[in-house]
Amino acid sequence: MKIAGLISQLLLGFVFVVFGSNAFLHFIPMPPPTGQAAEFLGAMFASGYFYVVAVLQIVGGLLLLSGRFASLGLITVGPIIVNILLFHIFLAPSGLPLAIVVSILALIALAYHRQAFLGLLRA
Numbered sequence: 001m002k003i004a005g006l007i008s009q010l011l012l013g014f015v016f017v018v019f020g021s022n023a024f025l026h027f028i029p030m031p032p033p034t035g036q037a038a039e040f041l042g043a044m045f046a047s048g049y050f051y052v053v054a055v056l057q058i059v060g061g062l063l064l065l066s067g068r069f070a071s072l073g074l075i076t077v078g079p080i081i082v083n084i085l086l087f088h089i090f091l092a093p094s095g096l097p098l099a100i101v102v103s104i105l106a107l108i109a110l111a112y113h114r115q116a117f118l119g120l121l122r123a
Helices: 002-025 035-047 049-066 070-090 093-112 114-121
Strands: none
Touching: 002 049, 002 070, 002 093, 035 049, 049 070, 070 093, 093 114
16 A cells, blocks of 8 residues: 555646646647636636646645655645546546546545544544
8 A cells, every 4th residue: 555655646746746837838738628618717717716726736746746745735636636526527527537547546645644634533
């Protein structure tokens, strides 16, 4: 479990640093969304909210890659992962396989760092 947890943590960190950086540097071409997904992303871009999420992705990814603050990185990217998963379930199902892979990586990394989160589950 130790090796799988560490690999998941590093892959998750890498994914978030790359895709968060892509919001600013545009090195990965993305096809334009259509329908409600386009409206949703359009509102995020117009308000500037998309760039806040991108910065949080980069910060969370770097924390995961550092290893020292991986638990804080998981807390940072956790809500983003939930939103990515829900976005692809409801608005853009074509990206759902990648969202599921990212969710599984996060669950494995979370299980690896479970000791850091046990205090949250105590009454």
